[in-house]
Amino acid sequence: MPDTDTTPAPRSAHPVLLCADDYGLAPGVNEAIRDLIAAGRLTATSAMTLCPYWAGGAAPLKELADKADVGLHFTLTDQPPLGSLPKLAPDGKLPPLGRLMKLAYTGGLDPKEIREELARQLDAFASAWGGPPAYIDGHQHVHQLPTVRDAVADALATLPGAYVRLCAEPVGAVLRRGVAVPKTLLIGGLGGGLTRLARARGIPANDRFAGVYDFSGRQPFPELMARFLDRPAGRLLVMVHPGTPDEALRRADPLVDQRKVEHDYLRSPAFAALLGERNIRLARFAEFPAP
Numbered sequence: 542m543p544d545t546d547t548t549p550a551p552r553s554a555h556p557v558l559l560c561a562d563d564y565g566l567a568p569g570v571n572e573a574i575r576d577l578i579a580a581g582r583l584t585a586t587s588a589m590t591l592c593p594y595w596a597g598g599a600a601p602l603k604e605l606a607d608k609a610d611v612g613l614h615f616t617l618t619d620q621p622p623l624g625s626l627p628k629l630a631p632d633g634k635l636p637p638l639g640r641l642m643k644l645a646y647t648g649g650l651d652p653k654e655i656r657e658e659l660a661r662q663l664d665a666f667a668s669a670w671g672g673p674p675a676y677i678d679g680h681q682h683v684h685q686l687p688t689v690r691d692a693v694a695d696a697l698a699t700l701p702g703a704y705v706r707l708c709a710e711p712v713g714a715v716l717r718r719g720v721a722v723p724k725t726l727l728i729g730g731l732g733g734g735l736t737r738l739a740r741a742r743g744i745p746a747n748d749r750f751a752g753v754y755d756f757s758g759r760q761p762f763p764e765l766m767a768r769f770l771d772r773p774a775g776r777l778l779v780m781v782h783p784g785t786p787d788e789a790l791r792r793a794d795p796l797v798d799q800r801k802v803e804h805d806y807l808r809s810p811a812f813a814a815l816l817g818e819r820n821i822r823l824a825r826f827a828e829f830p831a832p
Contacts, residue, residue: 556824557770558747558778559807560585560706562614562680564602565595566793569785573804575602577783578609582807584823585778587614587678590665591623594789599669610825612676612703613666615659615693617641617683620793623661626654638681645686656692663696676826678706682728690735697744704745704826706778708732718751718768720760725753748832749773752780756799762806763815770819776829783807 561574564586571594577583586602586609588595602611618638622630628651629636629644636644644650666674677693677700678684684693685708697703709729715722729750739746751769754760769779784790784800791797806812816823 554820554822555773555777556828556830557773557821558585558610558776558826558829559583559781559823560587560610560678560778561781561783562587562678563589563782563784563794564611564614565589565592565598567592567784567787567790568594568598569787569790570594570783570800571598571602573783573785573800575605577804577807578602578605580808581608581823582812583609583781583783584825585610585612585675587612587676587680588666588670588674589614589616589620589680590662590669591616591620592793595665596669603670610675611670612678612706613662613674614680615662615677615684615689616680617655617658617689618681622658623665624658626658629654629658638683641683642686645688648687650686650688652688652692655689656695659692659696673700674703676704676706682708682731685728685732685735687734690738693735694738694742694744698742702745704747705735705739706750707736707739707746707748708750709736710750714749714774718771720765720768721754724755728753745826747776747778747826747829749775749777750780751777756782756796758799758802762799762802763811766806766812767815770815770821773819773821776826776832781807 561583563570564574565588574586618635620635709732715725754765781803782800783804786797
């Protein structure tokens with residue numbers, strides 16, 4: 542592996558928050574994310590605290606706490622919840638995304654169940670981490686959904702200084718980028734309600750978002766990152782999913798081999814060169830200039 546970066550980008554460089562999702566999902570995901578944080582190639586990671594590898598993975602991650610924001614990746618799909626959800630997960634497993642979305646947009650989610658599960662996942666975060674999360678976002682962007690977004694906004698009101706991930710991007714920027722345009726527009730469009738809540742309640746948030754693609758590997762990941770980082774503007778958050786494949790990951794999630802592709806590129810001299818060419822420095826949220 543290449544050596545850790547030792548020369549910081551100039552302070553005049555444009556700050557970008559680079560966030561790895563799914564910490565806690567599997568040992569190989571945890572190890573890859575910690576490796577990239579230590580190397581200065583990530584500035585945030587989102588923890589799935591209902592997964593079995595969060596509790597044990599929190600301590601080694603905390604050794605890197607001065608290098609990255611660590612937040613809650615609120616999860617309401619595909620995994621076993623931390624408590625009883627007789628309406629949403631009667632069989633002890635959270636529903637797939639499609640069913641969750643249908644429930645959310647037809648008034649079928651029980652607000653009490655959502656709030657109780659969010660509280661449990663926040664408690665699991667604090668128990669292992671020793672403090673609250675720096676931010677909240679959602680696995681498969683579920684934090685944007687009706688009913689869910691209200692619970693998230695209320696939780697953030699109890700966490701002074703914590704921010705929320707917004708997933709909207711101007712249409713012109715999405716079209717210019719040309720990566721997974723329908724998917725990107727859909728995800729951004731679903732977030733309008735959360736954006737309005739965040740603004741109305743003064744919840745800190747990013748104002749630009751990138752990183753959505755189809756995970757197929759048909760387009761080389763270096764090309765995708767070059768597009769995600771093209772003409773960065775505002776408080777840009779870029780989402781990534783690095784990892785090292787292992788059996789735990791294969792059992793838990795369909796996204797496996799592409800995680801290694803992402804990790805290898807983000808750890809490479811080529812990625813460092815891209816940051817230099819674009820005059821970008823990877824930054825934590827607090828390093829963004831005030832809006």
